[in-house]
Amino acid sequence: AQSVAQPEDQVNVAEGNPLTVKCTYSVSGNPYLFWYVQYPNRGLQFLLKYITGDNLVKGSYGFEAEFNKSQTSFHLKKPSALVSDSALYFCAVRDSQDTGGGNKLTFGTGTQLKVEL
C-alpha cells in the first residue's frame, strides 16, 4: 500500500525568506510524486511532479521540489516566499507498479502555509 506523510500541519515563514514544506512517502515500486496547492474555496492546482530523471524538479510560481530516494522524501521549496503563496499544500504519490489500481493518487493530509509580512 502506498502512503504519504506531511508532518507539519502548518508552516509559518516571513515574506522573502526561503520556505520548505515536507513530504515523505512509502510505495512498493517506484514513486510518481506530485505537489498540489489549494487556495480557499478552490480546487487543487497542479504545481509540479517527479516521474523520472533529475531529482530537482521545477514547477509553477517559482516552486521546486527535490526527490530523495534514500530518505523517501519529496520536499517542496521556494527560495523567496510571497504573501500570495499562503495556501494549503498537498503532496501525493502514485505507485508505478499500481497499474491495476487505476492510477489513483494517495494524498497527504496537507500543510497550511502562512507567509507573513
Add this chain to the structure above:
Amino acid sequence: GAGVSQSPSNKVTEKGKDVELRCDPISGHTALYWYRQSLGQGLEFLIYFQGNSAPDKSGLPSDRFSAERTGGSVSTLTIQRTQQEDSAVYLCAVGRYQETQYFGPGTRLLVL
C-alpha cells in the same frame, strides 16, 4: 481547475435525501476520478473511470455511493440517503492515462 467544471458548486440537503453531483470535463481526458475532501483531512479516493473499462470502485465508502460516466465524458456521483458524515467537498479530476490529474473546483456538500 483547467478543463473541468463541477456543479453545483454548493449543495445543502437534509439527512436522508439523495444528491447528485456532476463533473463535466473537456474532451480528450480518458481518465476521470472522484475524490472526497473532508474537513481537516486529506483527499480520499472514491472511484476511477478509464475509457470503456470497468470503473475502479474500491474507494466508495458504502453502497449508498455510486457513480457513472456517460459517453466517456460527463460523470455523475450519486449519494443516496445522505448522512451528516457525507458532508465534504467532492472533487473531480481528469487526466490522460498515467499522467497528471487536473482537478475541478469541487462541490461543497452540507448535510443537515
